Amino acid sequence: MTGHPLAAAAFLAPMLVVFGYFSWLPIVQSAILSMQQTNLVDSAQWVGWQNFRNLFDDPLLWTALRNTGLFVCLALVFGFPAPLFLAVVMSTLRRFGGLFRVLVYLPVAVPPVVAVLLWKWFYDPDHGLFNQILGLVGLGPYPWLQSTRWAMPSLVLEATWAALGGTVLIYLAALASVPRELYEAAETDGASIWRRVWHITLPQLRGVLLLMLLLQVIGTFQVFTEPFVLTDGGPEDATVTVLLLIYRYAFIYGDYGLAAALSVLLALVLGLLSAIYLRATRRWSDG
Structure with missing residues (x-):
């Protein structure tokens, strides 16, 4: 017996109102704010598309886009x-599997800012842990965060470590759904572990892999904590990202209209990339 449609609508109404107020209303307000020149103190002045024109005239925007693109590429290559590799290895462990799961997930339990500050000490050029370890084998010291060459890879390394645990657990849960008979048959046929991963694991996890890839691209495009705490965009603007530039526009320069314009532009780019990605991978995901 099905309920009346009006009853279902009344039941969902409070949730839809709350969701719209906290999710869609800020988006609409940001779009309106992007057309205004305001510091949120004085009265706002309507300027239309002028904020977007000013945005594209700012050379720091292109620096931030280039740095963010580099961060995304490095995070995809290494992160x-x-x-996935750790999840595959851990899924084959017969002993101490629970201990390894706890150790891998531990970075997720550490507050992000605390983790970044800890890594800032690791990267210290004089007394940091990394240079001390490398010094034992006659290497370094390296100016991890003070060098335009090493700063961005250093941020990627910390971000990869911080996000590793949750992603590993997702892959472990997905691997648990793969029929064990497939691995047993491949092992009987003499397939190596890499052939099993290539011909069984990856095809069975293709839907999860595609989703995690999209989420990682969206997440890395919005990197903020690492460049803000570790380098503040330096050295020489080598780690200024899009979100850090939005922060500067709003809270350093006091131009909230310009910050909103860049926020809207970022949202549109990510939405377009997501739509293209989902359309391009739909057939392979369903295959």
Whole structure:
């Protein structure tokens, strides 16, 4: 017996109102704010598309876009396969599997700012842990965060470590759903572990892999904590990202209209990339 449609609508109404108020209303307000020149203290002045024109005239925007693109690429190259590799290895462990799961997930339990500050000490050029370890084998010291060459890879390394645990657990849960008979048959046929991963694990996890890839691209495009705490965008603006630039526009320069314009632009780019990605991978995901 089905309920009346009006009863269902009344039941969902409070949730829809709350969701719309906290999710869609800020988006609409940001779009309106992007057309205004305001510091949120004096009365706002309607300027239309002028904020977007000013945005594209700012050379720091292109620096931030280039740095963010570099961060995304490095995070995908190193951060995307690492949790999958760990999950595959951990799924084959017969002993101490629970202990390894706790150790891998531990970074997620550490507050992000605390973790970043800890890594800032690791990267200290004089007394940091990394240079001390490398010094034992005659290497370094390296100016991790003070060098335009090493600063961005250093941020990627910390961000990969911080996000590793949750992604590994997702892959472990997905691996548990793969029929064990497939691995047993492949092992009987003499397939190596890498052939089993390539011909069984990856095809069975393709839907999860595609979703995690999209989420990682969206997440890395919005990187903020690492450049803000570790380098503050330096050295020489080598780690200024889009979100850090939004923060500067709003809270350093006091131009909230310009910050909103860049926020809207970022949201549109991520939405477009997501739509193209989902459309391009739909057939492979359903295959």
